[in-house]
Amino acid sequence: MQRAWIISIGTELALGQSLDTNSGWLAEQLAGLGIRAQRHVTVADDLPAIVDALRAAAAGADVVLVSGGLGPTDDDLTRTAMAQAAGVALDLHEPSVAHLRAYFASRGRDLPASNLVQARLPRGARVLENTCGTAPGMCMVVGDTPMYVMPGVPFEMKVMFAEAVAPELAATAGGAVLRSRRLHSFGLGESDLGERIADLMVRGRNPEVGTSAALGVITIRINAQADDPATADAMLDETEAAVRQRLGTVVFGADGCTLAAAVGRELEQRGQTLATAESCTGGLIGELLTAVPGSSAYYVGGAVAYSNELKERLLDVPAALIEEHGAVSEPVAVAMARGACANFDSAYAISVTGVAGPGGGSEEKPVGLVCIGLATPHEVTAKAYRFGSDSPRDVIRHRAAHLGLNSLRRAVLAT
Amino acid sequence: MQRAWIISIGTELALGQSLDTNSGWLAEQLAGLGIRAQRHVTVADDLPAIVDALRAAAAGADVVLVSGGLGPTDDDLTRTAMAQAAGVALDLHEPSVAHLRAYFASRGRDLPASNLVQARLPRGARVLENTCGTAPGMCMVVGDTPMYVMPGVPFEMKVMFAEAVAPELAATAGGAVLRSRRLHSFGLGESDLGERIADLMVRGRNPEVGTSAALGVITIRINAQADDPATADAMLDETEAAVRQRLGTVVFGADGCTLAAAVGRELEQRGQTLATAESCTGGLIGELLTAVPGSSAYYVGGAVAYSNELKERLLDVPAALIEEHGAVSEPVAVAMARGACANFDSAYAISVTGVAGPGGGSEEKPVGLVCIGLATPHEVTAKAYRFGSDSPRDVIRHRAAHLGLNSLRRAVLAT
Numbered sequence: 138m139q140r141a142w143i144i145s146i147g148t149e150l151a152l153g154q155s156l157d158t159n160s161g162w163l164a165e166q167l168a169g170l171g172i173r174a175q176r177h178v179t180v181a182d183d184l185p186a187i188v189d190a191l192r193a194a195a196a197g198a199d200v201v202l203v204s205g206g207l208g209p210t211d212d213d214l215t216r217t218a219m220a221q222a223a224g225v226a227l228d229l230h231e232p233s234v235a236h237l238r239a240y241f242a243s244r245g246r247d248l249p250a251s252n253l254v255q256a257r258l259p260r261g262a263r264v265l266e267n268t269c270g271t272a273p274g275m276c277m278v279v280g281d282t283p284m285y286v287m288p289g290v291p292f293e294m295k296v297m298f299a300e301a302v303a304p305e306l307a308a309t310a311g312g313a314v315l316r317s318r319r320l321h322s323f324g325l326g327e328s329d330l331g332e333r334i335a336d337l338m339v340r341g342r343n344p345e346v347g348t349s350a351a352l353g354v355i356t357i358r359i360n361a362q363a364d365d366p367a368t369a370d371a372m373l374d375e376t377e378a379a380v381r382q383r384l385g386t387v388v389f390g391a392d393g394c395t396l397a398a399a400v401g402r403e404l405e406q407r408g409q410t411l412a413t414a415e416s417c418t419g420g421l422i423g424e425l426l427t428a429v430p431g432s433s434a435y436y437v438g439g440a441v442a443y444s445n446e447l448k449e450r451l452l453d454v455p456a457a458l459i460e461e462h463g464a465v466s467e468p469v470a471v472a473m474a475r476g477a478c479a480n481f482d483s484a485y486a487i488s489v490t491g492v493a494g495p496g497g498g499s500e501e502k503p504v505g506l507v508c509i510g511l512a513t514p515h516e517v518t519a520k521a522y523r524f525g526s527d528s529p530r531d532v533i534r535h536r537a538a539h540l541g542l543n544s545l546r547r548a549v550l551a552t
Numbered sequence: 553m554q555r556a557w558i559i560s561i562g563t564e565l566a567l568g569q570s571l572d573t574n575s576g577w578l579a580e581q582l583a584g585l586g587i588r589a590q591r592h593v594t595v596a597d598d599l600p601a602i603v604d605a606l607r608a609a610a611a612g613a614d615v616v617l618v619s620g621g622l623g624p625t626d627d628d629l630t631r632t633a634m635a636q637a638a639g640v641a642l643d644l645h646e647p648s649v650a651h652l653r654a655y656f657a658s659r660g661r662d663l664p665a666s667n668l669v670q671a672r673l674p675r676g677a678r679v680l681e682n683t684c685g686t687a688p689g690m691c692m693v694v695g696d697t698p699m700y701v702m703p704g705v706p707f708e709m710k711v712m713f714a715e716a717v718a719p720e721l722a723a724t725a726g727g728a729v730l731r732s733r734r735l736h737s738f739g740l741g742e743s744d745l746g747e748r749i750a751d752l753m754v755r756g757r758n759p760e761v762g763t764s765a766a767l768g769v770i771t772i773r774i775n776a777q778a779d780d781p782a783t784a785d786a787m788l789d790e791t792e793a794a795v796r797q798r799l800g801t802v803v804f805g806a807d808g809c810t811l812a813a814a815v816g817r818e819l820e821q822r823g824q825t826l827a828t829a830e831s832c833t834g835g836l837i838g839e840l841l842t843a844v845p846g847s848s849a850y851y852v853g854g855a856v857a858y859s860n861e862l863k864e865r866l867l868d869v870p871a872a873l874i875e876e877h878g879a880v881s882e883p884v885a886v887a888m889a890r891g892a893c894a895n896f897d898s899a900y901a902i903s904v905t906g907v908a909g910p911g912g913g914s915e916e917k918p919v920g921l922v923c924i925g926l927a928t929p930h931e932v933t934a935k936a937y938r939f940g941s942d943s944p945r946d947v948i949r950h951r952a953a954h955l956g957l958n959s960l961r962r963a964v965l966a967t
Contacts, residue, residue: 153579164568179592210746419842420835427834438858
């Protein structure tokens with residue numbers, strides 16, 4: 138199995154001011170191609186340090202992936218470092234100049250002089266076209282080791298990797314593969330879940346099984362090593378089936394599937410529609426729902442009823458109800474969900490009202506109290522949840538959004 | 553100024569199955585102590601690879617921080633690797649055996665035989681006590697370079713760093729400090745912006761100035777090195793003033809400030825209110841606004857008008873207008889913003905309607921076309937923007953949300 142090193146370039150990464158998410162993503166992609174990421178190196182925008190890291194990688198790896206430092210400013214040094222590491226000159230690459238000119242022209246602008254530096258290329262390098270931005274990537278050999286250089290902007294890097302790098306790597310990677318699958322669950326704590334699949338999580342098992350938790354979603358990772366993709370996939374299928382058999386509908390989807398996508402799929406299959414009525418989540422549930430392409434098939438929209446006035450005006454929540462119970466209460470959550478269904482003409486509605494903090498809490502209604510309402514064709518209910526009052530605002534909001542989506546999912550599955 | 557390397561050990565990190573957050577956190581802590589993190593290395597649970605990484609770090613750095621690989625299982629190799637890198641034997645460390653025994657006894661359990669390996673220590677190493685878990689850390693010199701080895705579990709690592717490592721590093725760092733500030737801007741491309749501050753971005757300048765881009769926001773990072781914090785802060789102030797003088801209101805905030813927070817501050821100062829009318833962003837603008845604590849002072853809420861029916865019902869967009877121009881059009885964006893102001897009783901409103909893709913595009917209305925409406929107390933306007941039609945849905949939505957918030961910010965600033 139080929140061994141890869143992954144190099145990320147950027148002072149903001151080295152100083153810890155930005156989190157490097159590119160390296161992990163690339164490592165996962167490599168695994169899918171049967172290449173094992175053995176080392177990641179993050180290095181500041183410092184020419185000798187970058188050259189040193191590139192040379193070490195050339196000596197230690199079979200293939201090297203580099204991201205970052207391809208921008209137009211003076212702290213973008215990757216082109217120069219690649220040339221120095223390989224001991225070659227930098228030339229102006231005319232087709233890249235033309236590409237840059239076309240990129241800016243399509244946005245109605247002239248090519249800024251400073252962007253010209255992005256068309257400079259170490260002699261012997263081959264351009265990898267950037268279909269999403271200005272920085273072309275490159276492929277060149279340093280020592281005996283092929284290196285693929287991509288932009289640091291994650292989405293440009295991902296597109297370039299998929300279009301230009303992965304096909305080449307797939308053609309050269311031989312034999313053994315590491316294939317992975319993730320199953321996502323909601324509604325069971327990590328240790329309870331772990332007990333149900335303890336025998337599958339034993340160390341040394343192939344496929345190996347591990348869990349991780351984020352914002353209430355527990356993800357089960359399955360990694361299978363085999364001599365060929367078909368065998369690895371069959372092993373993944375078998376372990377996935379075992380996990381699903383133990384966990385049932387707690388598992389809501391695999392790999393890229395989100396809770397919003399899972400609930401959307403169920404609604405779409407049933408030809409049902411959904412509206413939202415959000416207070417403390419402020420539009421987050423709508424955002425999660427509409428992040429799924431095609432969500433207009435079942436999601437009609439909703440109200441961000443942040444003020445009490447809008448709760449009354451858009452959702453017909455009686456002012457007296459807010460007066461009596463407070464805006465954060467189960468009766469108000471019920472009224473919001475009922476109002477959303479009625480006014481927005483949907484079969485289902487989710488409502489959320491809560492105290493996301495850090496201010497605004499009281500003894501009776503502390504930070505972390507969230508009431509989630511659910512309207513179905515049969516009934517309207519609400520339930521109060523308590524998150525830790527020292528939880529960050531962002532965590533309370535995301536967990537509330539996930540709880541709302543999962544309550545809906547369970548209600549739709551029960552029909 | 554001392555240069556540090558940070559090494560993270562773990563196959564799950566190298567394979568990209570877990571995100572390494574330790575390295576960035578340690579880099580930030582080091583900066584506060586006047587030590588510059590120059591390189592991060594992540595390496596799998598592979599003995600020769602770990603030894604190689606440790607030796608390279610001993611040769612390249614003034615001080616090395618290592619985390620991970622101190623657990624009780626067969627794939628925890630850091631103790632052995634440290635001994636090999638330093639060319640010394642591993643001994644059983646009796647006080648650590650006693651500590652482990654006490655740790656398990658306090659939980660009503662006997663010391664498992666497998667945990668005994670955690671009490672083995674390279675000869676010449678000094679133990680760093682783990683007050684939160686079973687894995688003791690260590691400090692030892694490899695070559696001439698001091699190395700601090702900590703557990704990989706983030707919260708155990710953080711406590712050990714704060715209690716046992718930071719005080720020692722502070723005593724040897726010799727006073728010099730690295731202080732940082734970030735300024736965030738919107739509305740000027742990275743290269744145009746770079747040209748305006750090119751002299752400040754010259755390599756070798758102190759403070760050093762660099763830029764990075766994410767979803768339309770260009771961040772200017774300023775890092776100052778000085779003998780003491782007061783001097784570094786004064787240098788940051790001076791460079792910040794120079795950057796702001798060149799860029800004017802393109803700069804919207806510093807450090808943790810978001811576009812939504814910046815516009816909220818301006819609204820709050822003026823006692824003005826805001827409503828939103830979102831179609832393709834589906835609640836994202838509301839979510840960004842309400843992520844800011846205290847946003848209820850100026851944000852009343854709004855409509856997620858994802859379907860045409862809700863555009864008509866909640867925002868009084870005439871059906872004939874949608875019929876004539878299509879839902880994604882400047883006239884509809886104008887009507888949405890006007891309807892939001894009128895129906896939600898706010899001084900300002902932002903509206904967004906667009907084709908976020910990947911489906912739903914046409915020749916006339918391609919994926920990436922977004923119309924942003926803005927209602928102020930004086931006028932209602934809209935403008936069409938074109939993002940690349942192969943941009944991911946998520947990128948189009950975030951850039952559209954940022955554009956809307958920035959248009960509003962500029963309108964409010966102009967009052």
